Every structure is written in structure tokens, then in C-alpha cells.
Amino acid sequence: MSVLERQDMPRQDPEKRRSNFDEVAMGYSHEQAVNEASRCIQCKKPLCVAGCPVEIDIPAFIKCIADDDMEGAISELKSMNALPAICGRVCPQETQCEEVCVLAKKGEPVAIGRLERYAADWELENKQGEPEKPEPTGKKVAVVGSGPAGLTAAAELAKMGHSVTLMEALHKAGGVLVYGIPEFRLPKSIVQKEVEYIERQGVDIQLNSVVGMVETVDELLDEYDAVFLGTGAGLPSFMNIDGENLSGVYSANEFLTRVNLMKAYQFPDHDTPVKNGHKVVVVGGGNVAMDAARCAVRLGAEEVTVVYRRGDDEMPARREEIENAKEEGVIFRLLSNPTRILGDEKNWVRQMECLDMELCEPDESGRCRPVPVEGSEHILDVDVIIIAVGTSPNPLIPKTTSSLETSKWGTIIADDNGATSKTGVFAGGDVVTGAATVISAMGAGKIAARAIDKYLNSNNL
Amino acid sequence: MPFEIIEKSQIVPTIHNMIISAPSIARKARAGQFIILRIDDTGERIPLTIADFDREKGTITTIFQEMGKTTVQLSKMNAGESLLDFVGPLGNPSEIEPVGTVVCVGGGVGVAPVYPIARAHKEAGNKVISIIGSRSADLLLWEEKMRDVSDELFITTDDGTKGHYGFVTDVLKELLEGSEPISLVVAIGPPIMMRAVAGVTHPFGVKTVVSLNSIMVDGTGMCGSCRVLVGGETKFACVDGPEFDAHEVDFTLLMNRLQMYQDEEQLAMEHYEKCSGDGCQC
Ligand SMILES: Cc1cc2nc3c(=O)[nH]c(=O)nc-3n(C[C@H](O)[C@H](O)[C@H](O)COP(=O)(O)OP(=O)(O)OC[C@H]3O[C@@H](n4cnc5c(N)ncnc54)[C@H](O)[C@@H]3O)c2cc1C
Ligand SMILES: Cc1cc2nc3c(=O)[nH]c(=O)nc-3n(C[C@H](O)[C@H](O)[C@H](O)COP(=O)(O)OP(=O)(O)OC[C@H]3O[C@@H](n4cnc5c(N)ncnc54)[C@H](O)[C@@H]3O)c2cc1C
């Protein structure tokens, strides 16, 4: 039976981290990792494994850490998950593996995510493994998009011996991992190392390649035997309220891209600027809103407020990140919904009008719908607004590809194996599901890679 | 893979011609589209219109004006050097159809992006009348190239040092009042010029197309930095445009949004001047 308490994650002090972009969670020490690992009771029928979207043998890798066998731990992890250093940091373990951990019922679950991170970081520091080079099959696959779905599909296909070309629209590979999730939550050097590993596997990464413009999917099919689309859900939604085009109003995608991909927090050493308000309002309650709010704090805003139309329990962001944001001084105005944005004569945003909301009884779907409280209009002073109310897939590829079916939400329709309506074209990740998680995108990339392999072997291409 | 500068020259003071090797983009480029480039790893992504392309040589021609940090840094680069990132073609190509008589209006550096459009209209069998203008004779660019693709060419300068003494809109108005029916006007230049053109053509009910140069980041529809208001609807200039119906465009919003980073642009320029060369103080 385990006796120890769940080991706390050492974190940067809130006062200090408010003004830097260094990683907040600093990782376990060796001793903490071994202690935490020894809390695992090694269930015979582990529920955690079923809670993991990629079915990592969690008790096995944790046992290796407890026995101080780091090589064993990492090979156990890597056999199921190509990007453990990333998943250990950003996966919502609290609603996946850790939620169903037996110890969770008796108190605190084993800190599976933190242990995953520990093992992965150990590998990055101590072991620069060389990938195996399999026998080439002579088949060529184009992977479009270098987010977690595309990276995973590319890595798996390369392992199978196929020749893989990965095309990415932006100038850096990683998708949301590089342009969206901030440095203080996921250091870009880690993403870079994973990308380099995939390149060493022989994947040819072509940056600055917007598929649909420089080459259409139909044209790719002339050159490649199969195509995987992992293009994400990158099109920002706005609220369609008055004043949304005022200067100082950003989509979260723009704000985060300027800050993370373009490194606006190092302006003017990096050329791309971002407006840093005194009073910043972020609209939304997901991970994207938390990341935007916490970036705004670090850029020096005096006051950062998250405005969200439902209550605290309904916020879809990870609990840990909500707590981190609160510690860093982010103010939460819950049950509040913007109705219009007001600007000055120079088109700069100055105020935002909000309505109070109240939650009605849950409907059949179990969701409480927020309804406005009549006459509750009030005004907030603000000079930067960041809108984080969701994203959908970019229509560029469906628009330029023949007979590729999409849903009414703009997502590409694919079966359980990632096969789309177009022969030889597979898809997975956010472009199929709508905005979801890193691990589900990776899972989809892996499943599609297997289906592509099968397709390539079955066809006399 | 860096993108090599094949040729670089100053055409008129502060305006430069740069030919870049980018075969896959050259293969696909069409009139009206643009590229986004980044000079180096700390650089900003800036959009420039494809002013010409050579599919055989695999090159893209851009014409740019020194405006601030990035374009000034670009102006100091030379053939043989490389740009870190170069992506395109982006945006929708111009709609080119046989329509009759087309008036192509280019102001300042806007003459360059108008050129491939004028050429395409000419190739499509349209009669092309071009009006190109600049502040002064020594700043006028691509007169010969424009003449080659135009049935008639008018020149205007703000100071009267060449051609008509005044604005491109003066000549445009005369043409519209004349006997020749005009089917389409295409205008590219500073927003204030494009707004004036829209104002002149509106009473005549002549279809008018402008290319909007809002501030961009990715150029693929991912950020919304480039949003413009057209016919009361928000559009992303990079993927819905860059060309729009001039009579529907909210030019005031465009001009206001272009001012958004004025302070930062000045700071970036000062920082660059201080830190370029051997004199870095930081
Ligand atoms: C700010 C933010 C924070 C998040 N936090 C978390 C978190 O803590 N935990 C978690 O699990 N999930 C989180 N998510 C969600 C998670 O990041 C996504 O679900 C995941 O990245 C989806 O992966 P993907 O590979 O499908 O797409 P993406 O990561 O979106 O990658 C798609 C890639 O395709 C490229 N692309 C698009 N169109 C083209 C084209 N035409 N040609 C070439 N390339 C193209 C894009 O540039 C991009 O690089 C967060 C998302 C955001 C935005
Ligand atoms: C579709 C499109 C096509 C363009 N084509 C040309 C062209 O062919 N030739 C040319 O000389 N210019 C063109 N421009 C404008 C050019 O992109 C800007 O002049 C350039 O970005 C200025 O950068 P800077 O650092 O030198 O100057 P800055 O000091 O940063 O800015 C100078 C001015 O340029 C605008 N600007 C700044 N950053 C951007 C940006 N990222 N995107 C767009 N505008 C910006 C600002 O409104 C500012 O007032 C085009 C713009 C767009 C959107």
C-alpha cells in the first residue's frame, strides 16, 4: 500500500513568473519522481490504461521509474506515444488517466503526467537515441500540417519504411505546439527536439508550403501514393458583435501567434510587435483563453480579466491552468457576456459592454445554457481585447480539393481509420474532430498511419 | 531551404526591385497574388505583391518601397544573399475575363502590382488604358513596362514634373466622362488613392476593384489580423481578397487599422538603426 502523499510539482513563484516566459512547472527531482512512482499500487486491471487515449502501459512505465530504470520507462512510453515530453506537459490527465486512477477515489491519484514528463525529460537530457532506419518500401506519402497529428503520422509512416514529405504552411513545424501554446507551458526547444528526431527518421519537412495554394491535394496525389491531412482547426471565430474590428481587438490566434511564434515578447530584438494594453480582457474559458490571459500578464498588463459566459465549473480549460492564472493575478468575471465593443475617434478600443448571465436548469444534454439577465448591461474599461471563443478548420483545402466531403462545421469527414471520401486521402486531428486535444490528434495520426500502410500494401499502386 | 536573391536594384529612390528564386511559387503564381517573406530568424513576416514571375527561370519579382525596419533592411540586401522564408502564392488571383475596356490605375509603388493585372487583361483581349502616377517624375516606376501592355498610357505627377499635373483620379474622371464605355477599373496604390478612385467611379456605376494591403501575419486565414469590412461584412484580406469591390470597402477602417503599430514601428526602426552595422549599443 502506498504511504506517501502525492508529490507537489515545484513551480516558479507567481510573483516572479508574472514577468517572465520561463516554464512555470519546473519538473520533479529524481527523488520526487521515485517517491511518486512508488505510490502506484500496480493494479492488476489498471483503469488508467483505459483512460489513456493512446493506451500507454502506465503501471509498467511507472514501475520502471520506481526501480530507477529510466531506459525501461522511456521505451515503455515511446512504444505507444512518440511525444511524451509534450504530452506530460499539456495532456488533461485529470480527465483521462488520473481521473480513473484507483487512488483518486481514496484521495489523490498518482501524478501520471508529471512522471511521464520526468521520464521524457530524462531522455532528452541523457539519451539522444538514433532512430532505426527501416527497409524502404518505395512508397511515397505526403503529410500536410505539422501539428501533433501530422508529426505522429509522419513518424509512424517513416518507421514503416515509407518515404514521407511533411508540408507545413508556417515557417516552423509544430502546429499549435509552436504558435499557440506559450513557452512558459511548453518550451519550444522541446518541440524542436521532437521535430529534429522526426527529421532524423528521414522525414523531409517542407516549411512555407501552403497546400491548396502552392500545390493542391489533387496534384499531390499525382506525385504521392497517399496523402494525410492534419491541418488542424486554425480559423478563428469572432462573436459578430459591434466594434470587433477596432484596433486593439485580437483573435486569440493572432495574439498568441505574435507572442509565441513571432516572439513579440522579445520585441524589438524580434521585429514583430504586439499591443500590450493596460487593461486587457480575454473572452472565453478554455485553454486558449488561459494562455492568452497569462501571456498578457507577462507582457506587463496592469489588469487582465477573463470574461466567460458560464460559471467556474463550466470552464473547459484545465483546472491546473485556471489555478495558475488565478495565482498570477488574472481576474475572472464569470457569467458575463460581451454585447458590444466601443472605441474612440481613432478607432481604438476603449470599453466593452457586458451582460450578466444566469445558468438555467440543465437541459437533456446535461449542459446549462447561459441566459442573459435583463437590464444588467454594464461597461468595462479596456484597451486590448482578445477573443478566444473557438476555432474551426480552415476551408482552404476542402475548397481546392475535388470530392473531399466536409460537415456543416467545416470539418473533414473521415471514418474511424481516418479514410476520407477521397481515395488515397486520409485525415485526423482537429481538422476532423474540431478543436480537441494534443493526445487525440496524435492518436488519430497513429491510427491513420496504420490505415495508410494497409492501403499502400493492398493496392497495386 | 533559404531563398536566393537573383537580382536586386533600386528603380527609383526608396523603391527597389528584387528577383527571388522560388520555382514552386513561380510555377503557380498568377496576377493579383502575393507572397510573404521573412528575412531572418528574428524577422517579421511581411507581404509583398507578386509584381512579375518567370515560370521557366523559376523566379518571382517583387517591388517594394522602404517604409520601415523590414523594407529598409531588405533594401540593403544584394544578389547572392538569401531570405530565410518565402511563402506563396497567397490570396486569390485577379479575375481576368474578356470584358471590353479596362482602366488600370497604379499609384506610387502600386504601379508594380497593377502591371501583371494589366498584362493579363491585355492577353485576355481587353483594351487596356493605364493611368500611373507618383509624387514626382523621379519616383515614377515601370513606365515602359506599363506602356508595353497598355493600349493607352497616362501619367500624372503631384508636382507636375511629368505628365498631367495632379492626381490619377483627374484623368480617370475625364475618361469616365468621355465617350468610350469602360467596363472595369482596377486600382492599386495608397489606401487614400484607392478611396478616391472608388469615389470617382461610384457615380458612373463602373465596377471597380482594389487590392487591400491590411496588416498580415500568416496570410493563410489563421489569425484575422488582416480583417477588413466589405459590404458591412468582416473579411480576411489574405484569403477572401486581397482584391475587393471598391464601392463596398470601408477605407476608413482600413486606414485606421494600418496605423495600429505606429509607435512600435518607430521603435523598431530606431532599434535597427542603433543596432545594425558595427555600432550596436546593446
Ligand atoms: C492556445 C491553445 C492551447 C491549447 N492547450 C492544450 C492543452 O493544454 N492540452 C491539450 O491537449 N490540447 C491543447 N490545445 C489543443 C491542441 O493544441 C490541438 O487539439 C492540437 O494541436 C491539434 O493538433 P492537429 O495536429 O490536429 O492540428 P494543429 O496543431 O492545429 O496543426 C495543424 C498544422 O497544419 C498547418 N496547416 C494548416 N493548413 C495547412 C495547409 N493548407 N498547408 C500546409 N499546412 C497547413 C498549420 O499551420 C498547423 O501547423 C490547445 C490549443 C490552443 C490553440
Ligand atoms: C497583400 C499585400 C501586398 C503588399 N504588396 C506590397 C508591394 O508589392 N510593395 C510594397 O512596397 N509594399 C507592399 N505591401 C505593404 C508592405 O507589406 C509593408 O510596407 C511592409 O510590411 C512594411 O514593413 P516595414 O517593417 O518595412 O515597415 P513598418 O514600419 O513595419 O510599417 C510601415 C507601414 O506598413 C504597414 N505594415 C506593417 N507591417 C505590416 C505587415 N506585416 N503586413 C502588411 N502591412 C504592414 C503598416 O501599416 C505601416 O504603416 C503589401 C501589403 C499587403 C497586405
Ligand code: FES
Ligand atoms: S493574415 Fe492572418 S488571417 Fe489574414
